[in-house]
Amino acid sequence: MSAVPATTAFAPISGARRRKDQFMRGLLAAGTIVALIPLVLVIYYLLKRGLGAISWHFLSSDPTGNFLGDPGGIKSAIFGTIEMVALASVIAIPVGVGVALYLTEYGKDSRFASAVRYFVDVMTGVPSIVFGLFIYITLILSGNVGTFAGWKGSIALALLMLPIVTRSAEVVLLLVPDHLREAALALGAPRWRVVSRVVLPTALPGLVTGSLLAIARAAGETAPLLFTAAIVNGTTFNLGDRMNSLPLQIFTDVGQAQDRLVARAWGAALTLVMLILLLTLIARFVSRRSRLT
Amino acid sequence: MNPQEAKEMTSEPPATTRGRFGREQGAATATPVAGPQQAGHRVTVGELNAYYGEQHAIKDLSIDFEPNRVTALIGPSGCGKSTLVRCINRMHEEIPGAYATGKVMVDDTDVYDSRVDVVAVRRAVGMVFQKPNPFPTMSIYDNVAAGLRLRGAKGSHLKERVEASLRSAGLWDEVKDRLAKAGIGLSGGQQQRLCIARTLAAEPEVILMDEPCSALDPIATLKIEELIDELKTKYTIVIVTHNMQQAARVADTTAFMLSGELVEHADTEKMFTNPDDDRTEQYVTGKFG
Amino acid sequence: MPETTRHAFQEELTELESQALAGLDMVVTTLERTMEALQQQDVELALMVVQDDDRIDGRYLEVHQGILSLLARQAPVATDLRLVAALLDVIKHVERMGDQCVNIAKTIPLTGHEPPVVPELLGTLLEMGRHVAAMIEQAKRAFCTRNVELAEDLVSRDDAVNRMHREAFRIALEAGEDVDTREWAMMMLGVGRALERMGDNAVDIGEQTAFIVTGLFREFTDASRPAPVS
Numbered sequence: 001m002s003a004v005p006a007t008t009a010f011a012p013i014s015g016a017r018r019r020k021d022q023f024m025r026g027l028l029a030a031g032t033i034v035a036l037i038p039l040v041l042v043i044y045y046l047l048k049r050g051l052g053a054i055s056w057h058f059l060s061s062d063p064t065g066n067f068l069g070d071p072g073g074i075k076s077a078i079f080g081t082i083e084m085v086a087l088a089s090v091i092a093i094p095v096g097v098g099v100a101l102y103l104t105e106y107g108k109d110s111r112f113a114s115a116v117r118y119f120v121d122v123m124t125g126v127p128s129i130v131f132g133l134f135i136y137i138t139l140i141l142s143g144n145v146g147t148f149a150g151w152k153g154s155i156a157l158a159l160l161m162l163p164i165v166t167r168s169a170e171v172v173l174l175l176v177p178d179h180l181r182e183a184a185l186a187l188g189a190p191r192w193r194v195v196s197r198v199v200l201p202t203a204l205p206g207l208v209t210g211s212l213l214a215i216a217r218a219a220g221e222t223a224p225l226l227f228t229a230a231i232v233n234g235t236t237f238n239l240g241d242r243m244n245s246l247p248l249q250i251f252t253d254v255g256q257a258q259d260r261l262v263a264r265a266w267g268a269a270l271t272l273v274m275l276i277l278l279l280t281l282i283a284r285f286v287s288r289r290s291r292l293t
Numbered sequence: 294m295n296p297q298e299a300k301e302m303t304s305e306p307p308a309t310t311r312g313r314f315g316r317e318q319g320a321a322t323a324t325p326v327a328g329p330q331q332a333g334h335r336v337t338v339g340e341l342n343a344y345y346g347e348q349h350a351i352k353d354l355s356i357d358f359e360p361n362r363v364t365a366l367i368g369p370s371g372c373g374k375s376t377l378v379r380c381i382n383r384m385h386e387e388i389p390g391a392y393a394t395g396k397v398m399v400d401d402t403d404v405y406d407s408r409v410d411v412v413a414v415r416r417a418v419g420m421v422f423q424k425p426n427p428f429p430t431m432s433i434y435d436n437v438a439a440g441l442r443l444r445g446a447k448g449s450h451l452k453e454r455v456e457a458s459l460r461s462a463g464l465w466d467e468v469k470d471r472l473a474k475a476g477i478g479l480s481g482g483q484q485q486r487l488c489i490a491r492t493l494a495a496e497p498e499v500i501l502m503d504e505p506c507s508a509l510d511p512i513a514t515l516k517i518e519e520l521i522d523e524l525k526t527k528y529t530i531v532i533v534t535h536n537m538q539q540a541a542r543v544a545d546t547t548a549f550m551l552s553g554e555l556v557e558h559a560d561t562e563k564m565f566t567n568p569d570d571d572r573t574e575q576y577v578t579g580k581f582g
Numbered sequence: 583m584p585e586t587t588r589h590a591f592q593e594e595l596t597e598l599e600s601q602a603l604a605g606l607d608m609v610v611t612t613l614e615r616t617m618e619a620l621q622q623q624d625v626e627l628a629l630m631v632v633q634d635d636d637r638i639d640g641r642y643l644e645v646h647q648g649i650l651s652l653l654a655r656q657a658p659v660a661t662d663l664r665l666v667a668a669l670l671d672v673i674k675h676v677e678r679m680g681d682q683c684v685n686i687a688k689t690i691p692l693t694g695h696e697p698p699v700v701p702e703l704l705g706t707l708l709e710m711g712r713h714v715a716a717m718i719e720q721a722k723r724a725f726c727t728r729n730v731e732l733a734e735d736l737v738s739r740d741d742a743v744n745r746m747h748r749e750a751f752r753i754a755l756e757a758g759e760d761v762d763t764r765e766w767a768m769m770m771l772g773v774g775r776a777l778e779r780m781g782d783n784a785v786d787i788g789e790q791t792a793f794i795v796t797g798l799f800r801e802f803t804d805a806s807r808p809a810p811v812s
Contacts (some may be wrong), residue, residue: 109389183426183488186384187495188416189443197443201430538657565659567797577659579588 046270053267063233063249063264071260074268076235077249081272083237084150084229084245085219088157092218093211095158096165103166104173105195117170123163129223131159136227150236150243153229157218164217168210172203205286212283216276222247246272333360334400334498334529336381336418341395343376343385343553350376351393352553358499363521363530365544365561367537369576373553374533378501381531382418383411399499416444419497423504425484427476427491434472436487440494454494462490463520482513489520500524502532506539518543537577541565549573591656595665598648602669605641605676606722606787610715612638612683613780617711619690620773621704623697628690631683638680645673664797668790672725675783679718682776682783689769698763703753703770710746710777713739714784721787728795733788737802743781750774 064072107113135156184194230242253265336358343351366374379385459465506514548558619627724732757767
C-alpha cells in the first residue's frame with residue numbers, strides 16, 4: 001500500500017494519548033490493589049488464626065462454659081444460626097417476594113406503590129441494631145411474651161431481610177419482559193395466573209439468588225440477636241428457648257482472657273464465613289442457569 | 294375536469310376486472326359470502342375513541358371486519374392501527390392511563406359492555422404479536438398447552454388439542470420429535486408459528502395480528518402468509534402491517550388509517566389499483582409515509 | 583405539502599412516459615413522410631421510411647424494457663400502476679402504427695415509377711393521412727395532459743376518417759377501364775385500410791388516457807362497436 005497522506009482520517013495514535021492511556025490504566029490498577037489488600041488480609045488472618053481451631057470435636061460439641069479445662073466446641077452456635085435463620089427466611093422471603101409482586105404487577109406507578117417503595121428503601125438503611133432493639137422493646141420488655149427466645153431473634157432477622165428480599169425481587173421481576181405478560185394476558189389468563197404461571201417461573205432463578213444472598217447476610221448479623229436470642233451454651237431445637245448463634249459466640253469469646261476461647265472465636269468466624277461462602281456459591285450456580293441475566 | 298369528476302362521469306356500467314386468483318369482482322366492494330365451512334364471526338367497531346391519558350389516539354372510528362376474511366390495517370407510524378387492534382381484545386386498557394369508549398361488537402356482543410368479563414373477551418379474540426414471545430420456561434408442548442392451561446384447563450386430553458393446533462400452524466412436522474424441548478430453541482419463524490399455535494389452541498373466534506412478520510426473514514414471512522390464507526377459512530383475521538406489499542398479498546380488504554381516523558376501507562385490489570381517497574393514493578404510492 | 587419521496591422512481595416514470603410519447607411524434611413524422619412519398623411517388627423516400635421503422639421498433643424495445651425494470655424494482659401501485667399499464671399499451675400502438683406506415687410505403691415501388699393515378703382517390707387518401715396525423719397528435723396531447731374530453735373527441739375524428747375510407751372505396755370501385763388503373767386502385771385501398779387502422783390505434787390511445795384517469799377501462803365506440811349511423 002502506498003504512503004498514507006497526511007490529511008487522511010486514519011492518523012496514527014499520538015504519543016501523548018498513549019501516555020495518558022497508560023497513566024489511567026496504572027491508576028485504576030493501583031486503586032484495585034489497594035481495595036483488595038484488606039480483603040486479602042482478612043482472609044489470611046481468618047485462615048491463620050481459625051484453621052487451627054477447627055476439628056471434628058470443635059464442630060460437634062457444645063461450649064461447656066468452663067473457664068478452665070475444655071472449652072468445648074461451637075455445635076450449639078451452628079445449629080442455632082441455622083435454625084434462627086431458617087425461620088427468619090420462612091417469614092421474610094414469602095412476604096418480601098409478595099411485596100415485590102405487588103409493586104411490579106399490581107401497584108406499578110400508583111401513589112401507594114411509590115410510597116411502599118420509598119419505605120422499603122428506607123428500611124434497607126436502618127441499622128440492624130435498631131431491629132434488635134425494636135423486638136427487645138415490643139416482645140421482651142413489654143412483659144407479654146417474656147424472655148429471650150430463638151424465635152424473637154428470627155423475627156429481628158426477618159425484619160432485616162425483608163427489605164433486601166423485596167428490593168432484589170423487584171429488580172428481578174422487572175426484568176421479566178413485558179411482552180411475556182402481554183402474551184399470557186392476550187390468551188385470556190386472569191392476572192393471578194399470569195403471575196403464577198409465567199412471571200414467577202421466569203423470574204425464579206433470580207428470586208432464588210436474591211433470597212440466598214439475603215440469607216447469607218442474615219446469618220452474619222450480630223446486633224439483632226444481642227437483645228433477642230441471648231447466649232446459651234446448650235444446643236436446643238426449641239425456638240421458644242434462648243438460643244446460641246455463631247455471631248454471638250464470636251462476640252463473647254473474642255473478649256475473653258483465655259487463648260483457647262479466643263482461638264474458638266476465630267474458628268467460629270471461619271466457620272461462619274465458610275457457611276456464607278457456601279450459600280453464595282449456590283446462589284451463583286443458580287443464577288448461571290437463569291435466562292434473564 | 295379533475296379525476297374525481299371523470300370517475301363520476303362514466304355512465305356505462307364499470308367493466309368487470311378479474312381479481313386475484315381469477316375471482317370475478319365488481320369495481321365496488323363485493324358483498325361478502327360466508328365460507329361454506331362454518332359461519333364466521335363478524336367484528337364491528339362503532340364510534341370508537343381511544344386515549345393514552347390526555348392523548349386522543351383514535352377518533353370516532355367505525356369499521357366492519359367481515360367474517361372469514363383477512364383485513365389489513367395500513368398507515369404511517371402513529372396512525373393508531375396497533376391501538377385499534379388492541380382495543381378489540383381490550384389489551385389497550387392494560388397500559389396505565391389508557392382507556393377507550395365506544396362499541397366493539399364481536400357478533401352480537403359488545404366487548405365493552407360492563408357485564409362482559411375481559412378475560413372471556415380475550416379467549417374469543419386471540420392475538421399474535423410482533424416479536425415472537427414463547428414462554429421461556431416452557432417446552433414446545435407446554436407453550437401450546439399454555440393456551441389452554443392459562444384458562445384453567447387441566448388433564449391429559451390436552452395432547453390431542455396440542456397436536457391439532459401445531460398442525461393448524463404448520464409446525465407439527467418440524468417439532469413432533471422434540472415437543473419436550475424448550476420453546477425458545479426454535480428459529481424466529483418457527484417461534485412465531487409456535488405462538489400462532491398457542492393462540493389457536495385457545496380456540497378463538499377472531500385472530501388479531503400486530504405486524505407478525507416484521508421480525509422475520511422473507512422465507513419465514515411467506516410461510517406465515519400462506520398460513521394466514523389457510524386460517525381464514527376458520528377464523529376472521531385482522532392484520533396490522535407496515536409492509537404494503539404484504540397487505541397486497543395477504544388481505545381481502547385493506548383499511549388505511551391516518552392520525553387516528555379511518556380514511557378508506559375497500560377491497561385490497563381497489564386500494565392498490567384505484568383508491569377513492571387522494572390521501573390513500575398518496576400513501577400507497579409512497580408520496581408520503 | 584410534504585416533501586416528495588421516491589424521487590428516483592418519479593423521475594424514471596416521467597422519463598418513460600416522455601419516451602413513449604416521443605414515439606408518437608416519431609410516428610407522426612413517419613406518416614407525413616409516407617404521405618409525401620405517396621403524393622410524389624418518391625421511391626427513395628419510401629425506402630427511407632421502411633428503413634427508419636427500425637428506430638420506432640427500437641423505441642418500443644427501450645420503453646418495454648424500461649417498464650419491466652420499473653415493475654421489478656419499484657412495485658408501482660394505484661395511479662402509477664395504471665400509468666405503467668397504459669404505457670405498455672401505448673408503445674404497442676406506436677409500433678403497430680409504424681408498421682402500418684411501412685405497409686403504405688411498400689406499395690409505392692410496387693406501382694411502378696409512373697402509375698396511373700386517379701386524382702380523386704389520391705386526394706381522399708392524402709386527406710385521410712392529414713386527419714390521422716392530427717388524431718395522433720391529439721391523442722398525444724390528451725395523454726400528456728390527462729384530458730379525457732379531448733380523448734373522447736377522437737371518436738368523432740375517427741368517424742370522419744372512416745367516412746373518407748368508405749368514400750375511397752366507392753371511388754376505387756369506379757376506378758377505370760384499363761387493368762393498370764384498377765390494379766393501382768386496389769393497392770390504394772390497402773393504403774386506405776392502413777390509415778384507417780392507424781386511426782383506430784389513436785382512439786385506443788385515447789381509451790388508455792381515460793383508463794389512467796378513471797381507473798376503469800371502457801371501449802370508446804370504434805369499428806367493433808359502431809355508433810348508430812347518423
